[in-house]
Amino acid sequence: MDTGNAFRNLGTGSQNVISSGTQNNNSGSGSQYNANTIAFHQHNDANLLADLRVTDPRDDKTRIEDTKGGLLTDSYVWVLQNPDFCQWRDDKDQRLLWVKGDPGKGKTMLLCGIIDDLQATRKGKPLSYFFCQATDEQLNTATAVLRGLIFMLLGQDPSLVSYITKEYDIIGKDLFQGKKAWQPMARIFKDMLRDSNLRGVYLIVDALDECSNGLEQLLDLIVETSQSTSAKWLVSSRNWWQIEEQLCTVAQRLSLEVNAxxxxxxxxxxxxxxxxxxxxxxxxxxxxxxxxxxxxxxxxxxxxxxxxxxxxxxxxxxxxxxxxxxxxxxxGLDALYGRMMQQIGGEEDSKLCRQILALVVTTYRPPSLAESTTLIKECHDAAADDPEFLQHIISLCGSFLTIREDIVYFVHQSAKDFLMNKAYAAFDQIFPDGIARQHHAIFSRSLEVLSKTLRRDIYELRNPGSSIEDISPPNPDPLGPVKYSCMHWIDHLQQANSADSPVRGDLQDNACVHTFLKCHYLHWLETQSLLQGMPRAVLAMQKLQTLVTLEGHINWVLSVGFSPDGRQLASGSGGNTVKLWDTATGQCQQTLEGHSGSVNSVAFSPDGRQLASGSGDSTVKLWDTATGQCQQALEGHSSTVFSVAFSPDGRQLASGSDDNTVKLWDTATGQCQQTLEGHSDWVNSVAFSPDGRQLVSGSHDYTVKLWDTATGQCQQTLEGHSSTVNSVAFSPDGRQLASGSDDKTVKLWDTATGQCQQTLEGHSHWVMSVAFSPDGRQLASGSGDKTVKLWDTATGQCQQTLEGHSSTVFSVAFSPDGRQLASGSNDYTVKLWDTATGQCQQTLKGHSSLENVFEVAIQERTGDLMGQRHMLSQQDVWITNRAQNILWLPPEYRASSHAEDGSKIAVGCRSGRVLLLCFESEYQQLSSTSY
Structure with missing residues (x-):
């Protein structure tokens, strides 16, 4: 790095200056390193720092303190004498302290005070910190936390850059960003902490509950390094049981409620x-x-x-x-927020107040004043006459919002939580048509302003080969008001893609998206380059491709089930739909719509002619699998239906519900025959015995109950699990019963005696679903640890662990011949596995989840395309392969006639030209010739 390049130093005290150059001013305390004069002698290290930096936590600390009116010593001085804090600070064996408390109790300012005290009293000890912020996508991920901590550590000891340079020289800035960044960043961070220069380093992370992406893996890393290194961790969060669960065995607690x-x-x-x-x-x-x-x-x-x-x-x-x-x-905070909303309702500009609140709730980062003005048309029009109009509107928004350095923030995360809580009237006040409609409004407005703003060479560089490092935005910056729209219009389009706000019309030929891309696609790419957002642009286009080409679930897959002949698979999702799939081709045959809540359970009738679905709308629906028509809606539960199951003869249907009951229904008449009461909490799962004489239910009350289906009497209550029972299943011979629980275990029970025969341990998270193979020799379990396990029911040994899902596996089901296993996941996919080899045979996709875009892009195009028939769709809009949309044809290339030959297709265009398309599998590419 050149000696003139600046890198701000931490602390005051003795300075170690190795070479000449301009000296930076230091602030704070601790040993000093002047980064622009000692360590970074190669220009590549300057690039590394720029790519690593997601934020400067020192600036975040200053912003937080200024926003809250300054740090008051009396607000935190008490903790410096607290025994738990003193033990953590002074005892080298106490290396993890968790400060926990309810919202608004002063946790963040408490940590700011502790940071100041450690800098003043522990000179020479390295210190790094990070403030999570849920409303800012740059500050709410586990990877961002590590990037911030490492950035500060490099400022104090630039020699630590050696732990990064080897991989950075190969990978570049992709080392620090994207889905795959966590593993290398965690490895680098752990290696750094073993460095002798970081012995006894203080690491402080505020608001773990606001780490929206990767919290579990971040907590695992904190626990691991607190035990394997000398680093001292201080973390804070709300009283969340998820955090409690992972920190309970290793962390000291400093509860603000205990220290009331x-x-x-x-x-x-x-x-x-x-x-x-x-x-x-x-x-x-x-x-x-x-x-x-x-x-x-x-x-x-x-x-x-x-x-x-x-x-x-x-x-x-x-x-x-x-x-x-x-x-x-x-x-009380919520009561106060409610009072503030009442006051907003009485304002003359209350509609605009609600619009700005809705905007700031749904944006992916805090918007600037200019961006906010642009995204709300009424504010944009008014601002033409009064530039301070938006500041006036924000001042009327109670005290929900604050402005700092022209950025609009929530005054506190609890304010956003209140507005997002559907239990309060405020949610309906700011989202009268649902939150998906708000996303659609942002998307539509974004496309409108981008269409008016974007143009070729918007910065008037006149030299397309200019280096991005040499470009300075003009003043005023024409991209300033539309920067957010450039980055996130596709994100909001995706979020708008829901049952109550369909976007299919926006994705049709010559509709707004098509028109925008035809006119401004290259302008948009130029803008992404100027904003250094090309990696995001690539992911955005892949996300858009998913929306355009795929028809499938747009939410969690909560339940899967095979038809009796194994030819169909049904899946129910959080998107309120049921889908029927062809298990041979993986194609979606039908989408069954009618529920107004998530579809938590699906089950085929023994003859395969009916499908039952249980939903969050408190109903059970019976569907005709041939026509997809709803035959009956069974109403009677007073809350969510979590599980449904047909009796072996198909005459009865059982349903388990959040109302703590099990109901037995006559499938011919739809009448409720019996209501089985006895559980003291909701019923997660039900299953009939093979002879239909017994029914088993698993509940949130930690128990399993066996019922007589004729009398409705409870025969046995099986106790042994230490947490919620999520799933139950009978073995094919009816002699065994399996149950999966939040206690991370599967239990096998003797149905005659009620005794627990075996406890199967191996999952590292909740067990959400269990299913026996048709021969009863295997048991499958799906878990929150993202895996499916196959167990030997005789020995209790785990035979295979099936890995491939990227989130919780909610449901598992064997095919009738036992050769296939289906799993449904929170990653919006259904996977079909070969039970003999453990290999994934198919992934049934069609999802709005970014983490699956790569899977879609690769798997749909890496198959053997040679020798497979490519065809034109019925409307001549798409080239298809195996009924999958492969290539979209613009209107000017639509066919007046065409011919197909395996991997080649000739299209006679309406213009008179002939387009020859050849699909080559070896290189997974398309070549074309035009005549």
Whole structure:
């Protein structure tokens, strides 16, 4: 790196300067390294730092403190004498401390204070930190946390760059980003922590609950390195059981609720400061200030955020009305947010307030003022006359939003959580037509403004070979107001693709997407290059391709089931649909629509003529598998139906529900014959015995029950699991029963005695589904650890672990001959496996999940295309192979006539030209010739 290149240093104190060059100012404490003068002698290292940097956590800390009105010493000083904190700080064997508490209790500012104290008192000790933020996609992933921590460590010891350069020289910036970045980043990070220069390093991560992507693997890494290295971890989060589960055995806890008296004292100090500021601003009399302090102290319940929001509201209230109005602010954050929404409803511009709230809730990162103005047409029109119009509207949004450096943020994550909670009226107020419609509005507006803005050479460079490092945006930047739209219009199109907001019309020929790409595709690519977003653009186009070419589930696959003859597979999803698939070709034959909630369970009748589906809309539906028509809707449950099962003779149907009951239905009449009561919590799974005389149910009450189907009496209650029972299944001979549980085990029971015969252990997460093979020799289990396991039912040994899903496996089912196993997953796919070899035979796709785009792009095009028949679709719009859309034909290349020959197809275009297309499998490419 050239000596003139800048890299800001951490801390003050003794400076180690190896070579000459401009000296940077230092801030903070600890041993000093001047990064632009000692370590980075190659220009490639400067590129590495630029590519690694996702944020500078020091800037984030400053922004957070400034947004919250500054760091008040009295708000955190109590923790410096707390025994749990002191033990973690001083005892070398105590290396993981978890600070936990409810929203608004001051966790973030507490950690800011701890960081300042460690920098002041632990000079010479390296320190790195990161602040997660759920509303910013750059700050809410596990990979981003590691990038931020490593970036700060390099600032203190640039020699650590040696752990990165070898892989970076080969991979480049892709080492740090994308789906595959976690593994190498975690490996590099762990190697760094073993370096002697980082002995006793302090690592602090705030708001783990706001790490939306990769939290589980981040927690695993924190636990592992707290035990295998000398690093000292301090993390904070809300009281989430998922975090509790992974940290419970290794972490000390510092609960803000347990330390309520200390927190309350800190809040009282905070109230004194805030009211003092208010008194100077508003001119309160001493008596008024005293009564305001009393009200705040009596109702704060140890919540800094509640105090801050009330004081923010008091700034807008005349001083003579302060005492009257303060009593209208109820205690509790959610109640206060509700009051703020009522006030917004009374504003003249309440519609615009709701629109800006809806926008900031649904964007993938906090938008700038310019971007927000652009994305809301009414604000854009008004801003032409008054540039500060949007700031005025935001000031009317209660105290939900704040502006810093022209970026619009939520004042706190709990504010966004409140607006997103469907249990509150606020959700319907800002999303009256559903959240998918809001995504569609952002997509539509984005395409509209991009179509008006994008043009060739928008920065007027006049030299298409310009290096991106040499380009500076003009002032004003024409891309500033549309930057968000450039990056995310396809993301919002994808999110709009739901049952209540279909986007198929937008994806038709000559509709808005087609028109935009015809006119501005190259302009958009140029813009992506200028914004250094080409990797994202590639992924976006793959995502768009998925939306255009695939017909399949657009949500979690929750249940799968084979037809009795094995020729069909049914799958139910979180997208409220059931799909019927051809198991030979993998093609979707029918999509059954009618449920208004997720389809949690599907089951074929013994003769294969009917399909039953249980749904989150509290109903069970019976479908004709030949026509796809709904024959009956069985109503009677008062809550979600989690499981359905046909009796062996097909005359009865059982359903298990969130209402804690099992119901038996007459499939001919649709009448409820019996309601089986006895479980004390919801029923996750039901199954008939092979002779139909017994029914088994598994429940959230940790038990399995066996019922007499004739009398409805409970015969046995099987106890042994230590958590929710998610799935139950009878063996083909009816002598055994299997149950899968959240306790990560599968249990095999003797149905005659009710005794547990074996406990199968091996999964590292919940067991969501179990199924016996037709001969009863194997048992399959699907789990939250993303795997399917095949077990020997005689020995209890795991025979195979089937890996390939990228998320929780909700459902497993054997084919009637036992040669295939189907698994349905949260990754929006159904996979068919060969039970003998454990190989995945097919992946049934058609999904809106980005993590599957690569799978789609590769698997649909890497098969043996030679010798397979390529055809034109019925509308001559697509070239197809095995009924899959392979190549889209623009209108000017549509066929007036055509001829097909295996891997070749000749198209006689309406213009008179002939297009010859050859599909070559060896190189997985298409060649074309035009005559």
């Amino acid at each position: 008296s200390s927190v309350s004292t800190a809040v009282d100090s905070y109230i004194m400061v805030k009211v003092s500021h208010l008194s100077k601003l508003k001119g309160y009399r001493d008596d008024t200030a005293r009564k305001i302090r009393q009200y705040l102290s009596s109702n704060a319940d140890g919540t800094f955020l509640w105090v801050a929001l009330v004081c923010q509201a008091l700034k807008k209230i005349d001083r003579w009305r302060a005492l009257e109005r303060i009593k209208s602010f109820p205690p």
